[in-house]
Amino acid sequence: MPNNEEQTKECTRCGQEKPLSGFHKHKSGRLGVRSQCKVCREQHYQENRDRLLARQKQYYQENQDKISAQRKQYYQENQDKISAQRKQYRQENKDKISERDKQYRQENRDKISEQKKQHYQENRDKISERQKQYLQNLPSMIYEIHNTMTKQIYVGQTSYGRRRWSQHKSKLRNGIHKNPQLQKSWNIWGEDAFRFNIVEELPCDLNKEQLLEKEAALMLEHISNGAKLYNENIPE
Numbered sequence: 001m002p003n004n005e006e007q008t009k010e011c012t013r014c015g016q017e018k019p020l021s022g023f024h025k026h027k028s029g030r031l032g033v034r035s036q037c038k039v040c041r042e043q044h045y046q047e048n049r050d051r052l053l054a055r056q057k058q059y060y061q062e063n064q065d066k067i068s069a070q071r072k073q074y075y076q077e078n079q080d081k082i083s084a085q086r087k088q089y090r091q092e093n094k095d096k097i098s099e100r101d102k103q104y105r106q107e108n109r110d111k112i113s114e115q116k117k118q119h120y121q122e123n124r125d126k127i128s129e130r131q132k133q134y135l136q137n138l139p140s141m142i143y144e145i146h147n148t149m150t151k152q153i154y155v156g157q158t159s160y161g162r163r164r165w166s167q168h169k170s171k172l173r174n175g176i177h178k179n180p181q182l183q184k185s186w187n188i189w190g191e192d193a194f195r196f197n198i199v200e201e202l203p204c205d206l207n208k209e210q211l212l213e214k215e216a217a218l219m220l221e222h223i224s225n226g227a228k229l230y231n232e233n234i235p236e
């Protein structure tokens with residue numbers, strides 16, 4: 001009784017008698033393998049590659065709706081699994097991904113800026129509405145800018161959240177901050193000497209008067225503790 005390794009089958013294309021390992025597995029085929037050997041199938045594939053690809057493409061085009069519905073359903077049924085897989089992949093390939101993104105951006109700079117421009121033009125109203133919403137929903141806050149070298153402090157209030165720190169930095173970097181003391185200090189000590197510190201985060205709809213009162217109270221507290229402030233609008 002021959003065992004599986006010694007069993008052979010004749011290829012219907014080249015006619016050679018070959019061991020079963022020379023054929024691809026195929027459940028409904030005789031002896032559980034395909035009728036044509038691996039070599040013949042590969043040859044057949046190479047000879048018909050373009051035709052096969054065209055057929056696949058045609059199938060995809062003719063069944064686009066069905067395929068995308070299947071994908072959507074699969075996605076919905078396996079959402080957690082898929083997002084966990086994606087997350088893991090991103091974590092394990094962080095460097096590879098960021099390198100690829102960087103390269104893509106470099107190679108497609110014009111295309112990307114054209115796409116952005118087009119997207120903006122097509123969605124102008126939606127985008128400006130969203131920006132308005134975004135700005136309106138930023139938290140109000142009382143904040144400080146600390147010079148960690150001299151311990152001098154700038155006290156401020158804003159309804160623009162952390163964006164306010166970006167605004168300060170942009171002015172300071174360009175040498176056009178409206179507070180000359182702070183600007184001078186920034187020029188001397190450099191950006192790394194300064195820290196942004198949120199003292200109190202407040203609801204976005206808090207009115208300006210309440211913010212100004214809180215700001216004034218903080219300034220007075222600092223002064224009574226002997227701190228030196230950059231502010232020029234120090235309350236009496």
Ligand SMILES: [Zn+2]
Pocket residue numbers: 011012013014015016036037038039040041
């Ligand atoms: Zn063959």
